[in-house]
Amino acid sequence: MSGEALLRMEGLTKDFSIRSGGLGRSRAKLRAVSDVTLDVAPGETLGIVGESGCGKTTLGRLVLRLLEPTSGRVIFDGVDITHLPEPEMRPLRQHIQVVFQDPYSSLNPRMRVRDIIGEPLGNFGYNNKDMADRVAEVMEIVGLPAEMASRYPHAFSGGQRQRIGIARALAVKPRLIVCDEAVSALDVSIQAQILNLLRDIQQEFQLALVFISHNLGVVRHISHRIAVMYLGQVVELASEDDLFSRPLHPYTDALIAAVPEPDPDAVDRQEPLSGEIPSPIDPPSGCYFHTRCPIAQDMCRTTSPEFREFAPRRWVRCHTPGEQAAGGG
């Protein structure tokens, strides 16, 4: 992968221990994120897509250093931030901001909008005058009237709240924003507004975005490259065009097929996936996807496939990439 990456995740793995049994000390391990290697170039949008429970939110929290990985490294702008103590991490946080999924829980109900947006500014040395100016500035960028600055979050709609969240992330002029399901809680019409806002902001300020969502359509709308996750692993990484025109991994194929078609006469390309997502506490042997894969072979049940560059800038974790298209077509 290229050398000038703004953000690099190298073999990131995160285990959570789960108490099992009443009094016993025996603990099960849940591998939420498993050996994820990705990078994000400056000004690029990397989409991360997958079913709920596939570890995409955990991955976002690892990047934000809200969690510390079990193994692997997070490198931001050449600095290894994986195990940086919080006091040394804090100055770097100016460059890595976040927009969360839930626009209700992510804003403190007891703080005025002005203080919410101004909080990161205060942390990074803005004085009161500059802070007020910058708050007004970012409120205008995200399309909120400046006179709303003295209100409390409960006076706003979901879409407006998400704009407040985006304004807070934008205020300190970060170089990377992690958007964790940033539009999932919103109505479809509002989703489009917020997505377009994010895209405009991204282009105007040359921001890098890590855009996490379970909605392939939303990810497609905004991303340059897309990583598909399944059970904590990245199973495919490709540019938006390549991924949609010729998916290599059977799981990607199934995800694309599951996006609802607006045309009622369209013929479904493929049967929907059957079965539940396996438990990450006890993942399947071999390829994690073989239990639901339409083209699984004996090899898939025993041997775990490597994440390899199958074609230039097209990475996939599958023994037989691209076969499902030939088989189905």
Next chain:
Amino acid sequence: MTAIGEEARRKGWFARLPGALRQAARSDFWLRFRRNRNAVVGGIIVTLVTLAAIFAPALAPQNFENINMLAVWSPPTPENLLGADALGRDILSRLIVGARVSLLVAVSVLAITLTFGTAMGMIAGYFGGWTEALIMRTVDIIFAFPELILAILVAAVMGPGKLTVIIALSLVWWPGIARLTRSLVLSWKSELFVDAAIACGTRPHRILIRHLLPNIVAPIIVRASIGVGFIIMAEATLSFLGIGVQEPEPTWGGMIRDGLVSLRTEPYLSLFGSLALGITIIGFNLLGDGLRDLLDPRIRGR
């Protein structure tokens, strides 16, 4: 000249005060407060007791230290409205001055325990790990002792007196506040706005003070106002046992004790002392109940 004065006065804060008061009276909280009978009754009792305590010397019809051998164990008379005690001192005057001691102890204990208990609970809940273990095990140890035994222990070490009562009651009262605060912090710190604050570089002490404290302060206030009843009761108990506030300063607990010797014949001292104590405790408990109804967002929706 006067016109300029008028103008300045009109723009001064005191000119806007009546308007601000009217606005406060119309605010949502006051409207609901006035509709809550517990809160109103409790509020009136607490206000009266507080006023009595503040203006005690002016309100007391006689000097509470005045000994009058002619009025020993006097029943209620026009001179001594609630009777007199073993030394002929006016019971009403001593009750009013006694309110001062009770409230002073209660306010001191509240100030100490709210500050210390809330701080400890927040630190334990937010940071977790060995800090939490240390604080919460200390809390458990104090909880393991019966409150009164611990207070008597402190009194035995320090000798009786007002300061002893305050320290002893603070010692047994802060763990409850700390436990409550910790559980509140645990439930609020998983909110995303805390993660958002960490991610935008806010330091832990600011997260505690600016993000968590404003959200947990209401239940703590409720707990405190209900706790005032307990503290006044405990202070009376310690004074009753003779390890609290000492003569000649009057306390309700001490007066109840002093009246016991003549309870069968002249019950006025114990009777009126107990009444003052009971009514005050009921007042604080009603106010606490009312505040809980008003401040608890789960009940607010009705």
